[in-house]
Amino acid sequence: MIRTFAELDLDPILLEAIEEMGFSRPTEIQAQAIPQALDARDILASAPTGTGKTASFAIPAIQYLLDFPRKKAGPARILILTPTRELAMQVAEQATALAKYTRLKVATITGGVTYDSHASTLAETQDIVVATPGRLMEYIEAERFDCRAIEWLVLDEADRMLDLGFGPTVDRLSAECRWRKQTLLFSATLEGRGVEGFTADLLKEPAELEAQPSTRERKKITQWYHRADDAAHKLNLLKHILTEQAQRTIVFVKTRERLGELRQQLDSAQIPCSWIQGEMPQDRRNNAISRFRDGSVNVLLATDVAARGIDLPDVSHVINYDLPRSADIYLHRIGRTARAGKKGIAISIVEAHDQPMMDRVGRYTKETIKERFIDGMRPTHKKPVFKKKKAEKRRQEKSGEEKERREKEIIAPE
Ligand code: ADP
Ligand code: MG
Numbered sequence: 001m002i003r004t005f006a007e008l009d010l011d012p013i014l015l016e017a018i019e020e021m022g023f024s025r026p027t028e029i030q031a032q033a034i035p036q037a038l039d040a041r042d043i044l045a046s047a048p049t050g051t052g053k054t055a056s057f058a059i060p061a062i063q064y065l066l067d068f069p070r071k072k073a074g075p076a077r078i079l080i081l082t083p084t085r086e087l088a089m090q091v092a093e094q095a096t097a098l099a100k101y102t103r104l105k106v107a108t109i110t111g112g113v114t115y116d117s118h119a120s121t122l123a124e125t126q127d128i129v130v131a132t133p134g135r136l137m138e139y140i141e142a143e144r145f146d147c148r149a150i151e152w153l154v155l156d157e158a159d160r161m162l163d164l165g166f167g168p169t170v171d172r173l174s175a176e177c178r179w180r181k182q183t184l185l186f187s188a189t190l191e192g193r194g195v196e197g198f199t200a201d202l203l204k205e206p207a208e209l210e211a212q213p214s215t216r217e218r219k220k221i222t223q224w225y226h227r228a229d230d231a232a233h234k235l236n237l238l239k240h241i242l243t244e245q246a247q248r249t250i251v252f253v254k255t256r257e258r259l260g261e262l263r264q265q266l267d268s269a270q271i272p273c274s275w276i277q278g279e280m281p282q283d284r285r286n287n288a289i290s291r292f293r294d295g296s297v298n299v300l301l302a303t304d305v306a307a308r309g310i311d312l313p314d315v316s317h318v319i320n321y322d323l324p325r326s327a328d329i330y331l332h333r334i335g336r337t338a339r340a341g342k343k344g345i346a347i348s349i350v351e352a353h354d355q356p357m358m359d360r361v362g363r364y365t366k367e368t369i370k371e372r373f374i375d376g377m378r379p380t381h382k383k384p385v386f387k388k389k390k391a392e393k394r395r396q397e398k399s400g401e402e403k404e405r406r407e408k409e410i411i412a413p414e
Contacts, residue, residue: 001031001032002026002031002034002035003025003026003031004025004026005018005019005023005025005026008026008034008035008038008059009038009063010059010063011063011066013066013101013102014059014062014063014066014098014101014102016101017097017098017099017100017101018055018059018098020097020100021094021097021098023052023055026052027047027051027052027055027056027211028047028051028211028212029045029047029051029052029053029056029209029211030052030055030056030059032045032056032209032211033045033056033057033060033184033186033207033209034056034059034060036207036209037056037057037060037061037064037182037184038060038063038064040181040182041182041205041206041207042182042183042184042203042204042205042206042207043057043183043184043185043186043203043206043207043209044185044190044199044203044206044207044208044209045184045185045186045187045208045209045210045211046186046187046188046189046190046209046210046211047186047188047209047210047211047212048188048212048331048332048335049188049308049332049335049336050335050336051211051335053156053186054090054091054094054095054156055094055098056186057080057154057156057184057186058091058094058095058098059098061078061080061095061128061152061154062095062098062099062102062104062128064078064151064152065077065078065102065104065127065128066102066104070125070127073125074125074149075125075126075145075146075147075148075149076107076126076127076128076129076149076150077127077128077149077150077151077152078127078128078129078150078151078152078154079128079129079131079136079147079150079152079153079154079173079177080095080128080129080130080131080154080156081130081131081132081133081136081153081154081155081156081161081170081173082130082131082132082156082157082161083132083133083156083157083160083161083163083164083166084132084160084164084282084285085110085111085112085113085132085282085286086285086286086289087156087157088108088109088110088130088131088132089108089110089130091130091156092106092107092108092128092130095128095130099127099128104127104128105124105125105126105127105128106126106127106128106129106130107121107126107128107129107130108121108129108130108131109121109122109129109130109131109132109135109136109139109145110131110132110135111132111134111135111282112282112283112286113135118139122139122144122145133161133166133169133170133173134166134169136173137169137172137173140173140176147173147176147177148179150177150179150180151180151181151182152180152181152182152183152184153173153174153177153180153182153183153184153202154183154184154185154186155170155183155184155185155186155202156186157186157187157188157308158185158186158187158195158198158199159187159188159189159190159195160188160308162194162195162198163308167194167198170198170202171201171202174201174202183202183203183204183206185199185202185203185206188308188332190210220338220343220344221334221337221338221343221344221345221346222343222344222345222346223334223345223346223347223348223367223369224346224347224348224369224370224371224372225347225348225349225350225358225369225370225371225372226347226348226349226350226371226372226373226374226377226379227350227351227352227355227371227379227381227383228349228350228351228379229351229379229380229381230351231351233377233379234321234349234351235262235265236377237349237374237377238251238319238321238349239266239269239271240374240377241317241319241347241374242266242271242299242319243271245317246298246299246316246317246319246345247298247316247317248292248295248298248315248316248317249298249299249300249315249316249317249318249319250300250301250302250307250315250317250318250319250333250336250337251273251299251300251301251302251319251321252302252303252304252307252318252319252320252321252322252324252333253301253302253303253321253322254303254304254322254323254324254325255303256277256278256279256303258321258322259275259277259301259302259303262301262321263275263301266299266301271299272296272297272298272299273297273299273300273301274287274288274289274291274292274296274297274299274300274301275288275300275301275302276288276289276300276301276302276303276306276307277302277303277305277306278303278305278306280306285306288300304324304329304332304333307333307336308332315336315337315344316337316344316345317337317344317345317346317347318333318334318336318337318344318345318346318347319346319347319348319349320333320346320347320348320349321349323348323350323354323357323358323361324357327357327360327361327363327364327365328364330361330364330365331364331365333346334346348361348369352381352384355383355384371383
């Protein structure tokens, strides 16, 4: 396994851009995927959010275009599909930065943009196009976009694309790009919702890659929890953390209803925040995210559904105001902080009934997550102790298979 970017046979102008972006060494998934992609293999890769999947396909794609330069002007050669507009913009931004010292052109085609502003994109020569499936399909149907020159098809956040119902559109786009040479699929997870069936038709003997970030990568998140006596105490703890400790924070809640409630409570407390939830019009989502991105607000409330796949820069704190349904989601959530070599803090606020889940998270992550106290806000009740039910324990001991599956499931943050 390679340990540095220099070991990859990359063009010096690409290496220089990588260095300028502050990437000192490849992440796990990059170390696995880049050599395979450069070796002309199809790729089926899964790695948790925040582990650098974008560069895992953008770097080899750019190298490929440098290795096989185009001979004459023409349509795009690399097509990257992403589930949402904001992801498309983020991917394009990163690809543009990586291609900084090349003459390659990167464009986006997404919904929420008028046809006029795409007209020149569609007319001019492009090398890499980052698109959302729906809008791209419209242009293909109107014969305004030509897929025949596509050599690489990249599907980013494939799980989320399926969740959003893009499966059939992606299949059609894949058929449109049938002359392509390589297909690369990246996803946070390959389990559930038919990702596997979906990939079977798209990929040819893919290299199957799965990355679990190294211990070095995951040590940077400091985790602790506070116990709360009741809902009011919980809110006070949150307000204290937001005003006294946290800088740029994502607060996770479990449902839209809970989000609405908390929004009003923070509003009354005059703590500015923006918020994203599932099933929100795209423009309002983008708006909320840009307010957080540009620092107009430092608190973003989110549900798990809404937050999937979004790379939010510089998050100092992740707060689990509601604990997630599973330890796996916990890891996804806290992976939002401590990105790109920065340190991060993850704080959970735990009511008595949440204690079993908090304990499970500790076992699952194999880390001791300690309780902390805030002066004047100590919980009055004792920490509840839940013993494992005997029957459950026996079942778990019996099923070694279950244990193995669980071990495989362990995904580290970042
Ligand atoms: P993913 O798609 O896996 O969720 P991204 O590609 O969005 O992750 O990358 C997450 C963050 O990590 C981005 O801010 C990116 O700039 C940064 N990053 C990517 N690769 C590296 C690297 N090798 N070293 C340091 N930071 C990196
Ligand atoms: Mg990504």
